Amino acid sequence: MVCVTSPLDLAGWRHVYSGKVRDLYVPADGAEGRMLVVASDRVSAFDHVLSPGIPGKGTLLTTLSLWWFDRLAGADGGRGIPSHLAPAKVLTNGADGVANTRDDLQSLIPDAVAGRAMVVRSLDMQPIECVVRGYLTGSGWAEYRESATVCGIPLPEGLSNGDRLPEPIFTPAYKAPLGEHDENISFEQTVELVGAARAEELRALSLEIYGRAARTAETRGLILADTKFEFGVDENGVMTLADEVLTSDSSRYWDAAAWQAGTTPDERMASFDKQIVRDWLAANWDRRGTPPELPVEIVERTAARYRELLERLTGD
Ligand code: ATP
């Protein structure tokens, strides 16, 4: 799959990479340690970037990520989780004379991408998608039906799609290069990839963050069914939360009241994420060749659900 994007010409920044959803830029003057992450309106499903995009999605994802980064920095009453938004030491010593605080850093965002970009510390990214599941669905449900396990973790018999798990589980995936499919792996394979200490750290951090976020979501009548984190190691060796966090792209959110009352999987899993897109694509595409254009109605419903999630979580 080729990811077609035309990077923007942003004063002070040089384009270096485009993922499925985001475009990365580094300082044009060669300054090290920071990056500009710009969220686009592109939407991906089954590892393909679809057309058209979802209008406003880049801004909604960025707003939601920033809100969660704040909560996790301590606004929710918990301890501060190290994140790539906080300025690194190298940027706080004032040596570069520009960016000393998080606000200083965000002031480096060009107007052309205001609202959908973050200035972050560039990290040594771990090749693991740190997935946590509190509920059974998606690829977890698919594996469970085959083997009664998810990523090698044995689960009780008789669970249905959308059921709550006895406790949240860490189900990592190997982060495949662009265009390839991320692969669910066991904890042992994670240890082989990053070493035992780092693997333990990733698991503990992921479960901690999921637990905090799920409790926050619950107070807003939402279920955080599952989510994916990415971490990187900073220049001091600290495992640091990176990428986007707890957005409707990286997570499944369901309406708690519908889940309680629902009887069919569709009713139970009334979602605020891109499940609408996944479901439409699964029903209208045999997964060969180029995916079909998304109908206007699917685009609009998805945009509305993304907006609704932001409103329910943040009260805005
Ligand atoms: P998808 O998320 O849809 O699987 P992707 O991961 O290929 O796609 P994007 O999410 O569009 O790509 O792009 C973001 C990229 O930036 C990812 O490769 C992510 O690992 C990387 N990234 C995020 N935060 C940082 C950071 N602080 N330092 C270095 N790289 C980062």
Ligand code: MG
């Ligand atoms: Mg990503």
